[in-house]
Amino acid sequence: MAAHSPDLAEQLAFGVLLATQQAASPEMRSELVSLHDASTADYQNEPGESIKLAETPQAAALVLVANTILNLDSALTR
Known part of the structure; x- marks a missing residue:
């Protein structure tokens, strides 16, 4: 995912596309970026x-x- 784009939201959307063969909705992108940001803060601590x-x-x-x-x-x- 990281090699796809320098933009985090684009990286995550690409990951969703690869895993599901469906485009990520704007809401899903936002949730995934929020999860990444919160996780980054946790891991920095x-x-x-x-x-x-x-x-x-x-x-x-x-x-x-x-x-x-x-x-x-x-x-x-399945």
């Missing part, structure tokens, strides 16, 4: 936790949001 997922708090937050995208009902295969 707890650097020991972020290093378990990635090298930086921002990258760790991106991992968390990517996991959230993969757990969307529309992304799950």
Whole structure:
């Protein structure tokens, strides 16, 4: 996702498209960006936790949001 665009909202929308084959709604984009921002802040306050997922708090937050995208009902295969 990070290689797709320098813009976070575009990265997350691309992740949704890849996982679900559907475009992310503006509301979903907003929610995912908010989740990323909150997660980044949490990981900056707890650097020991972020290093378990990635090298930086921002990258760790991106991992968390990517996991959230993969757990969307529309992304799950049966």
